[in-house]
Amino acid sequence: MTFEEFVAARLSALVRYATVVTWDPDLAEDIVQNVLVRAQPRWAHIGRMEAPERYVHRMVVTEFLTWRRRRRARLLHAGESLEGLAAPQDDPTGRYDERDAVIRVVGTLPPRQRVVIALRFYEDQTVESIAEVLGCRVSTVRTHLGRALATLRAALPAALTQLEEA
Incomplete structure (x- = not known):
C-alpha cells in the first residue's frame, strides 16, 4: 500500500483517533498533519511493517504528548x-x-x-x-x-x- 492510498483510506479514522486521544478536534487535526508529514518520507519502511496503522497510532500518541509539553496545552x-x-x-x-x-x-x-x-x-x-x-x-x-x-x-x-x- 502506498502512502497516498493509506492516507486516502485511513485519514478520517486517524483524525477520529487523535480526537479521542487529545479531546480537542482542532489539535487532533494538527497532530495528524504533523504525523503524516513525518511519516511520508519514511513510508517505504513503515509500509512494510506488519501493522503500519498501529505504528502511525503510536506516532499520534507520541506527537500529542510532546505537543503538550511544547505548547503547554491547557487542561479543562x-x-x-x-x-x-x-x-x-x-x-x-x-x-x-x-x-x-x-x-x-x-x-x-x-x-x-x-x-x-x-x-x-x-x-x-x-x-x-x-x-x-x-x-x-x-x-x-x-x-x-x-x-x-x-x-x-x-x-x-x-x-x-x-x-x-x-
Whole structure:
C-alpha cells in the first residue's frame, strides 16, 4: 500500500483517533498533519511493517504528548466547555446527558491518563499494548488507568447528580 492510498483510506479514522486521544478536534487535526508529514518520507519502511496503522497510532500518541509539553496545552476544568467536541444538544429524551457528563469528566484528566483511557476503552487495547504504544512499563499504564478510573468514579456521581437536578 502506498502512502497516498493509506492516507486516502485511513485519514478520517486517524483524525477520529487523535480526537479521542487529545479531546480537542482542532489539535487532533494538527497532530495528524504533523504525523503524516513525518511519516511520508519514511513510508517505504513503515509500509512494510506488519501493522503500519498501529505504528502511525503510536506516532499520534507520541506527537500529542510532546505537543503538550511544547505548547503547554491547557487542561479543562470541571464545568468548562469542550468547544466543538460533543457539545450539549437539546435532546427531549435526555439519553445523551450521561454520555456528555462522562466526556466532560474525562476531559479533565491529565493527558497521559486520557490517552490510557482512550486506548483501553475506545481502541479496546490491552494494558501490554498500551505500554508498548506509550513506551513505558505495564505497571505505569496500570497506575495511570487506576488513577483515571478512581477520578472518574469520584467525579461521575456528582456530575450525574447535577444532571438529575437540572
